[in-house]
Amino acid sequence: MGIGMKTAKQIKKPNLGFFVSLVAIIAFFLLWEWASRSGAVDSQFVPPVSKVLGDAWALLLNGTLPIHILSSLARLFAGLGLAIALGIPLGFLLGGWAPKLAGFIRPLLMNLSMLNPFALIPVFMLLLGIGEASKVGIIFWVLIWPILFATASGVMQIDPAVVSIARSMGAGGIKIFFDIIVPGTINRVFTGLKSALTLGFIVLLSAEMVGAKSGLGWLVFNSNKNYNITRLYVGILFVAVIGFLLSVGIDKLQKNIVVWEE
Amino acid sequence: MAIEIEARGLSLVYSIRGAKNGRNDKNGKVSGTLTALENVNLAVREGEFLSLVGPSGCGKSTFLYILAGLIKKTSGSILIGGKEVNGPALDRGIIMQAYALFPWRTVQKNVEFGLEVKKVPRAERAGIARGYIELVGLGEFSDRYPFELSGGMKQRIAIARALAYNPDVLLMDEPFAAVDEQTRGALHEELLRIWEETQKTIIFVTHSIDEAIFLSDRVAVMTPGPGTVRKIVDIKLARPRASEIRTSAEFAKYRREIWQLLQNRTDRTEAVVTETCILESEPQEAVI
Ligand SMILES: Nc1ncnc2c1ncn2[C@@H]1O[C@H](COP(=O)(O)OP(=O)(O)OP(=O)(O)O)[C@@H](O)[C@H]1O
Ligand SMILES: [Mg+2]
Numbered sequence: 327m328g329i330g331m332k333t334a335k336q337i338k339k340p341n342l343g344f345f346v347s348l349v350a351i352i353a354f355f356l357l358w359e360w361a362s363r364s365g366a367v368d369s370q371f372v373p374p375v376s377k378v379l380g381d382a383w384a385l386l387l388n389g390t391l392p393i394h395i396l397s398s399l400a401r402l403f404a405g406l407g408l409a410i411a412l413g414i415p416l417g418f419l420l421g422g423w424a425p426k427l428a429g430f431i432r433p434l435l436m437n438l439s440m441l442n443p444f445a446l447i448p449v450f451m452l453l454l455g456i457g458e459a460s461k462v463g464i465i466f467w468v469l470i471w472p473i474l475f476a477t478a479s480g481v482m483q484i485d486p487a488v489v490s491i492a493r494s495m496g497a498g499g500i501k502i503f504f505d506i507i508v509p510g511t512i513n514r515v516f517t518g519l520k521s522a523l524t525l526g527f528i529v530l531l532s533a534e535m536v537g538a539k540s541g542l543g544w545l546v547f548n549s550n551k552n553y554n555i556t557r558l559y560v561g562i563l564f565v566a567v568i569g570f571l572l573s574v575g576i577d578k579l580q581k582n583i584v585v586w587e588e
Numbered sequence: 589m590a591i592e593i594e595a596r597g598l599s600l601v602y603s604i605r606g607a608k609n610g611r612n613d614k615n616g617k618v619s620g621t622l623t624a625l626e627n628v629n630l631a632v633r634e635g636e637f638l639s640l641v642g643p644s645g646c647g648k649s650t651f652l653y654i655l656a657g658l659i660k661k662t663s664g665s666i667l668i669g670g671k672e673v674n675g676p677a678l679d680r681g682i683i684m685q686a687y688a689l690f691p692w693r694t695v696q697k698n699v700e701f702g703l704e705v706k707k708v709p710r711a712e713r714a715g716i717a718r719g720y721i722e723l724v725g726l727g728e729f730s731d732r733y734p735f736e737l738s739g740g741m742k743q744r745i746a747i748a749r750a751l752a753y754n755p756d757v758l759l760m761d762e763p764f765a766a767v768d769e770q771t772r773g774a775l776h777e778e779l780l781r782i783w784e785e786t787q788k789t790i791i792f793v794t795h796s797i798d799e800a801i802f803l804s805d806r807v808a809v810m811t812p813g814p815g816t817v818r819k820i821v822d823i824k825l826a827r828p829r830a831s832e833i834r835t836s837a838e839f840a841k842y843r844r845e846i847w848q849l850l851q852n853r854t855d856r857t858e859a860v861v862t863e864t865c866i867l868e869s870e871p872q873e874a875v876i
Contacts, residue, residue: 487688494656494676495702495753505701509692586692586733 371555378559385560394561395568397540401458402530405465406523413470414515417477422507428478435471443468443529447536456537461530468529469522476518480511513587516580523576527569542568591679591756591789593632593655597664599814600625600650624650626814627664632791637783639792639800641846642810642818648793649685651815652759655791656682668757678706681750682759685766687742689734695721695745696730702753720748724778740767744775751782758790764799773831776802780829797850801825801842802834809849819849 355375361367362374385391420428447464454460484507492506534543546561548554602622624647632638640648653659654666657676666673668680681702689698696717703713721730724744734742743763750758764772780803783790794800800807807821823842825833833839 485686485688487684487686488690490653490658491682491684491688492690492701494658494680494682496676496678496705497701501705506690509690584692586735588735 373556373559378556378563381556382560382563385557391545391560391564394540394542394545395564398530398534398542398568401461401534401541402465402523402527404458404462405526405530406469408462408466409469409473409522410519413473414477417474417515418481418507418511420474421478421481421511425478425482428475428482432475432478435475443525444532447529447533450533451536461533461538464533465526465530469526472518472522473515476514477511480514481507483514484510509586513580513584516576516584520573520576520580523572524569527572531565591669592634592636593630593669593757593789593791594667595628595630595651595664596667598625598628598630598651598654598661598666599623599663600647600654600659601662623814625654626816628816630808630817630820632789633805635787635789637780637790637792637803637805639794639804639807640810641794641797641800641807641850642815643812643850644795646810646813647815648810649761652682652761652791652793655757655759656680658682678702678753679755680757680759681753681755683746683750683761683763685762687734687739687746689742689745689749691734694731694733695726695737698734698745699749699752701749702755706753717748717752720752721745723751723782724748740771740775743767744778747779747782751786754786756788758788760790760792762793762795765795772799777831779803780827784828797843797846798834800846801839802829802831807842807846809846821846821849 358372358375362369362372382391443464446467450460450464450467454463488510489502489506492502497505530541531543531546534541535547538544542561542565546558546565549557549561600623602624604620604622628647628651640651642648650659654661655668655673657673657680661673690701693701696714699717699720700713703716708716718727718730721727724747726741726744726748729737729741734745737745743766747763764775767775776799792800792803801823804823807823809818809821810816811818821842825836825838825842
């Protein structure tokens, strides 16, 4: 029996995907460096990657980049925190007590939230001013719907037999909520969170291009305005890196919490 | 600890959503409802192993759900240990056909669930759970999650989970329907051993006549829906029973009797009856 029961988790696959990505990135950088230096592309618009990385390093050391990264992340997590604090409880309510309502309003609200969030930026500015509130507000708006509906649909897809079994053993409402509903929903919540976070980050960058004084979005926008092309690339590079780290981070968190699924 | 169960004039009517506008009116039945059980009378003795057989849809699962306190009867009475059933309680354990293990709990934690509800202290409950996991032969899997187990293993964990909090009554709904012949045989012997050890009252639902005969003190044969008990067959095979008993003449006699009871269920011609038959085991099957 023991041999047949080795699980996929125990048979560690060689991390080929990671290796391939690494090679691809290095190859891309080399090509970039060569194209810029050889004059294949105009180095005024595409400075060599070594210069971009050098500037990036300098901006990291003098504290400029950390300030912008932190202010972007602060806005992102403030919006995310609010979206979670409101979206998850509302999702539980909707999925648990009004599943029919959820099915009914879901398409409506999904369309509403799919309404180009970039177009909403001016609306939020109008309502909340050009300060932090409007930026956090828009992140909140973009993130809450996927989180709310992921939670509601998570509750709705819980196997009723599992709830019945728990009840048959005399479990009360509180135990059923924390021992069945919450763990039964959490994987879906993460899935909603993942798709939401990527979009939220992009929307944040756009919002920072209007009336902000800091943030990665501002850095990119400002560099462009001042024809500081190298810094523009630094900004873009860090947008990519932070976006990547965010998605890897949440993936890791999900895998560490939801250990019971393949 | 053994406990008796009695159903008197028990009926259950489901209301069906979407049929409210009276369009489903057939055969003079009230629209929007479905009578799953009608006037069921059944007395299960203390410590008895009773099987329930009957055509698909005759209300066997419904009956177990009522006993487990998961759905409310429409009329009549249902007594467990002399007391009217009023919701779920720890004196009964139900084992569902679909296993219904908690995917987010390890085997160990699955088996501990009922003990947590019972507020058994942590250390004690770990010990009890381990004992039952070992009893069903899965000691080395206690830290695994359900997705890492085969169907038969899940089934045994579901049994261990129901046994662990020590209910007086076990309600088993086609518990071995999904496992292979050999595993089933092993599980039968395991179940009988546990039953003989613990003196529980067991109600066992199955589509397999052989399984019902092999395990039971008595087999209750139900009529097609709305279900009632047609007849109770006393199985007077000696215990402990070994698997060879299945080939005995006595066994064949019971098999024929129950088969006949199920066949005659509509009192129509034989041809019609066999056509609509949904039984898994043929009466001749094991008389080789
Ligand atoms: N929740 C429900 N709502 C309405 N009708 C139901 C419900 N559950 C079961 N029924 C109906 O009640 C009848 C009895 O169902 P039940 O599941 O008890 O049958 P069963 O004897 O267990 O069948 P099987 O052998 O196929 O498992 C069926 O006609 C079924 O359609
Ligand atoms: Mg059934």
